[in-house]
Amino acid sequence: MSKTQVIVGLGSCGVAAGAGKTYEKIKALQEAENLDFMLKKTSCVGMCFCEPLVEIVDSSGTYLYGGIDENKVFDIINKHVVQGSPVKEYLVHTDLFKTPENEFLDDQVKIVLRNCGHMDPESIEEYEARQGYSALRQIAGEKISSETVIQKILDSGIRGRGGGGFPTGMKWRFAANNPSDEKFIICNADEGDPGAFMDRSVLEGDPHSVLEGMIIGAYAIGATDGVIYCRAEYPLAIKRLNIAIDQARENQYLGKNILGIENFNFDIHIKEGAGAFVCGEETALIASVEGERGMPRKRPPFPAASGLWRKPTNINNVETFANIPWIIINGPEAYAKYGTEKSKGTKVFALAGKIKRSGLVEVPMGITIRDVIFKLGGGIQDDKKFKAVQMGGPSGGCIPEYLADTIVDYDSVNATGAIMGSGGMVVMDETTCMIDVAKFFLDFTQKESCGKCTFCRIGTKRMLEILIRITEGEGRDGDIELLEELAYQIKDTSLCGLGQTAPNPVLTTIRYFRDEYEAHIYHKKCPAKVCKKLLTYEVDTEKCTGCTVCAKNCPTNAIDGDRKQLHFIRQEDCIRCGECYSRCKFDAIKLF
């Protein structure tokens, strides 16, 4: 009988939820009681909603426990490992019987996330044991030509997962067809969309698969050097990438004449990004790798012809590279089996916002948005009403509830005015104000605009000013039309993707939630009760206990009332700061 294994999920989100302490506690317990089990680390399995996660594998099967903080450690180790009886109350998944969380996992198809949460990301042996580097070995062993590799990627139909959706095989062919003594391959790991975290999870959970994808890409296009451009905000991902690169060098997956393939010399370096959203744009990213300000330039020439240091360069996103080894091993047909006619394979989404089960999911293309949110995600928090889902981050848009049966593929999502983007799905309920959301995104893109194109630089600022005015009750007749006019001009006159897509959040909210804009502008009301300046505060006569807290904290002394007496807000003096509302312990301030 093999030894019982206790595996703790130590991804960034797990650590944030306290998994580090859980791990230390288990270790201390093991040493103190001299317990006989193997303690291992892994990364995120995507079930962020019930972190910290501890998996116990014994002779009877695998058991995944959720919400195991340091206080529960003793309980599960004692009952399960020592006494041999699984603790049902903390169980979230097992291969023996169904739990409610099965809904979260059953519809998923794990290609990109095939190893995440199932192995120690700092061990190359564990990666190799899970078919790691066998795609590369197959290419070396069977002497598959670079042209055949490109053809396989083309046949699989995979499109760039960074957001643009350009066929990866085609991109590789362009770079391969440009002769040069030096070529570069870049992995874009500058995940800038606020609300998306799948690249981080892949880098933390399975760094070798990204490296292997890059090495195969380098072989296909004839690249000599690789760069991973990674956000500095992801320290754990950078640490694990460095470990993986060192291991790959030791095992001859990187270096000279890799795996005996003559003249195939390739190495990978990490460049830490310095925090600029615009660097998600290919040409801006290249400028940043070169040490300059990350400003985009005109295309053509495309990077495939003249990229980093004016040499042919191919740039793909983390998720795209992680797919590559799987496609080579299992064949392009197996990959193309999933998905729709024009969007093949799977897509990873980061589910967040007002949703019950937030986390990382990988689903086949063609699934409906409704299924992702209600079947996998378990529906809306506190059973409130589902209002919209934001896809594609600051470049994307809000898809309203009545379009939730839209299927997940590049063209269907684009038709709604949103974009697939890198895969953030932020769910919003009835308490989210859509103008506030549009304002939030525009505030972001406005700050992140590099300033090169006038309309992007100044136009986004003007649009933001209009939105601020609307949310503060100063909206005017004609504002909606003015926003639309500016939006189309910015889209038409910007050089790069940032400016071309920056107005999308505003355009989609106007398209689907025009009534909310009108309520703000003409009736000076915020239906979701978010925009403070548009609310009226009143004391609930039944709940007020006369504790005087609101009156004491009111900055304009607009609240009258003696101790233990009913209080009253003088509307003419109220500046609608919301202080009384947030201070009241009895829920006695009502909003209108």
Place this chain on the structure above:
Amino acid sequence: MRVSRIPVTQKVVISEMPDLSLLDPLIEKYKGRKGNMIPLLQGAQNIYGYIPKEAFEKLSQDTGLSLSEMYGVATFYAQFRMNPVGKHIIKVCHGTACHVQNANSITDAIQDALKIKDTETTEDRLFTLESVACLGCCSLAPVMMIGDDTYGKLTGKAAVKIIKEIRIRESQNDEK
């Protein structure tokens, strides 16, 4: 636009002269390499916690990079700071997921408790408050990060409590 993204509202008087010899190994490593400007600036910031004016001058003299280009790059990226920061940097996430889960109330509560505004440092140089775009822990929203520790599912009160605990720990360390 990016140039003015970090408004300097506080007047900071820096009395001590930074020890510039600390830069030598860094310059040795990157001198003459192409694309070295960002790693040099990142290295300098790792040493001092910010990039002092004197460091710019030394880097420029020793590597031949022009001061204006370095300043252009340093002001372009969110990562670089030109002013000294507190011992603990409180990064409050304002990504989409945190925004819809009311991240503003976290920043408000901290501003209230520490009596500083966003991007400012407390008088005792213990805390600096920053708003960041996304920490990538969206499922734990709203989130803040202090040092290497991330705190999730916060409320304004919980955030202030965490900061108070750090302050107490610091004062105990001082007594020792």
